[in-house]
Amino acid sequence: MPVRLRSRLASSLPCTHVLRALGAATLLALLSACAGRTAATSSASPVPSTAELLACCGDDAMGVGLRIAADYREPAITTRRFTHEQYWNAVLPVVTHAGFRVEEVGRSLHGRPLRTITIGTGRDTVLLWSQMHGDESTASMALADLFRWFANTRAEDRDDALRARIMQGLTLVFLPMLNPDGAERFQRENALGVDINRDARNLATPEARALKAVRDRQRPAFGFNLHDQNARTRVGRDGVQAAIALLAPPHDASREYNAVRSRARLVAATLAMSFGTELPQRVAKYDDGFNPRAFGDLMQQWGTSTVLIESGALPGDPEKQRLRALHVGALLSVFDALATGAYRAADPAWYESLPFNTGGASDLLITGGQLVLPGQAPARVDLAVNFDDAVARTGGRVREVGDLADVVAIDTLDVRGLFLHPAASALVRDAAGAVLRIGAPAVFDVRRGAQPESPLVRTIGAAP
Ligand SMILES: [Zn+2]
Numbered sequence: 001m002p003v004r005l006r007s008r009l010a011s012s013l014p015c016t017h018v019l020r021a022l023g024a025a026t027l028l029a030l031l032s033a034c035a036g037r038t039a040a041t042s043s044a045s046p047v048p049s050t051a052e053l054l055a056c057c058g059d060d061a062m063g064v065g066l067r068i069a070a071d072y073r074e075p076a077i078t079t080r081r082f083t084h085e086q087y088w089n090a091v092l093p094v095v096t097h098a099g100f101r102v103e104e105v106g107r108s109l110h111g112r113p114l115r116t117i118t119i120g121t122g123r124d125t126v127l128l129w130s131q132m133h134g135d136e137s138t139a140s141m142a143l144a145d146l147f148r149w150f151a152n153t154r155a156e157d158r159d160d161a162l163r164a165r166i167m168q169g170l171t172l173v174f175l176p177m178l179n180p181d182g183a184e185r186f187q188r189e190n191a192l193g194v195d196i197n198r199d200a201r202n203l204a205t206p207e208a209r210a211l212k213a214v215r216d217r218q219r220p221a222f223g224f225n226l227h228d229q230n231a232r233t234r235v236g237r238d239g240v241q242a243a244i245a246l247l248a249p250p251h252d253a254s255r256e257y258n259a260v261r262s263r264a265r266l267v268a269a270t271l272a273m274s275f276g277t278e279l280p281q282r283v284a285k286y287d288d289g290f291n292p293r294a295f296g297d298l299m300q301q302w303g304t305s306t307v308l309i310e311s312g313a314l315p316g317d318p319e320k321q322r323l324r325a326l327h328v329g330a331l332l333s334v335f336d337a338l339a340t341g342a343y344r345a346a347d348p349a350w351y352e353s354l355p356f357n358t359g360g361a362s363d364l365l366i367t368g369g370q371l372v373l374p375g376q377a378p379a380r381v382d383l384a385v386n387f388d389d390a391v392a393r394t395g396g397r398v399r400e401v402g403d404l405a406d407v408v409a410i411d412t413l414d415v416r417g418l419f420l421h422p423a424a425s426a427l428v429r430d431a432a433g434a435v436l437r438i439g440a441p442a443v444f445d446v447r448r449g450a451q452p453e454s455p456l457v458r459t460i461g462a463a464p
Contacts, residue, residue, distance in 0.1 A: 061336065062277045065329025068159060072152070072328075074144040079319045080137050080391070084112045084180035087140065091117075091176070094147045099167075105175070106210030109191040112180040114210045119150050119174075120167040122339060127220035127304065128331075129175040129211055132196045132227075132295070134182020134189070138311035138320045139226030142327035143176045149328075162336060169339025173218055178207050197227075198293040211295065215304060222267060222338060223306035224331075225249075225296040228320075231313035231390035232363060232410060235284040236355030241315070241410045243323065244275045245357045247286035247308040251300040255288060262348075263305040267334060269350040270343045271307065274330040276350075279314075285354035286310060310357075318392035358408075362399055363387045364442075365409035366460065368416030370450065371401070373427070373434050378419055378450045384409065385442040385461075396442035396461045398426070418457055421445040 388395030
């Protein structure tokens with residue numbers, strides 16, 4: 001378990017030990033009361049503002065959420081890749097329970113049922129949909145865990161107050177795994193080859209039509225568009241790999257903040273705080289150009305305050321199980337903030353100050369070494385490597401060789417003064433000698449000298 005650090009934003013605002021000592025439930029009740037107070041009177045008060053409370057103690061709420069994520073983790077789902085059948089075999093027994101309403105709202109092109117699961121009786125409806133891109137499953141895993149938590153029927157549970165507050169304040173409508181045909185092959189598009197998130201205007205796919213019909217019937221106040229993004233994305237130009245990216249999408253090309261988008265920005269700010277407490281420097285803001293074919297943007301246009309959450313990747317989290325748990329924590333925190341109204345006191349700057357996502361990085365840059373082909377003099381070149389699986393960082397392939405001083409990468413390996421000897425598997429041979437091809441397996445011995453028998457320092461890319 002990594003050491004938990006408070007975000008830069010959190011630490012920039014005051015915090016009292018008394019408030020930190022409060023349980024999350026008490027705290028969020030206080031937030032709720034305080035939100036009403038700040039709406040009524042804007043003058044300075046000896047009571048900390050809601051913003052200060054949120055800033056102070058968002059990490060406490062996240063701590064509760066992470067404990068819940070561990071306690072209620074769906075044990076049948078342990079990796080990123082699972083089918084519709086596996087998912088619903090795990091989830092259906094959990095949600096066949098008095099507190100849930102399960103409804104088939106359509107079928108995929110190949111006939112797989114699309115279902116909503118509804119929880120709660122509150123005034124504000126919240127619609128969450130996951131995995132409209134079939135290979136983006138992090139949030140689907142987290143939703144399975146949340147269903148187990150909502151289903152808990154133990155006589156006395158320490159989360160009862162939190163659960164009751166959310167279920168009384170909100171009507172949560174979940175539509176998990178919107179693209180089951182894509183999930184079956186772990187591909188982005190549906191069976192027709194259509195990117196469902198570019199089908200919000202045309203509605204040519206049954207999956208897009210199902211989502212639009214649910215929105216039109218439920219008229220949700222809030223929406224959560226749950227995705228995974230390219231792992232080769234960094235926080236700003238010079239930052240580390242992005243673990244999370246957030247967006248309150250524009251409702252039209254002007255990108256102005258009308259009431260609907262402004263409310264979404266407060267939700268995004270609340271999420272930035274929650275994720276940021278656990279992932280300092282690893283939360284980014286997604287590009288906010290208007291896309292008239294995308295669901296997030298059109299949901300905003302249709303009047304649902306919508307936030308995009310993108311899971312990126314984390315070092316040492318090859319199956320995104322840590323990101324899954326962080327989703328449970330952040331979603332519970334934001335549900336509570338929506339149920340109590342505390343989100344209204346969030347500071348838009350918590351979202352606006354996030355650096356933009358920056359894509360296009362290589363996975364690994366090997367810099368400073370000399371490359372030695374058999375029988376040839378060494379050459380002073382850098383190598384860029386991309387992994388076949390950029391999340392798990394397995395299956396490295398040579399992407400570029402040469403002067404790569406301006407290439408940005410998720411990781412950099414400095415082999416200054418050392419010699420890179422490609423393994424036989426990295427080379428092809430023609431009549432005149434060995435050739436290192438772009439796309440070849442990136443398997444190298446790093447040695448002290450140019451001779452193949454010189455001392456070995458380490459290997460790169462060898463099978464474990
Ligand atoms: Zn996506």
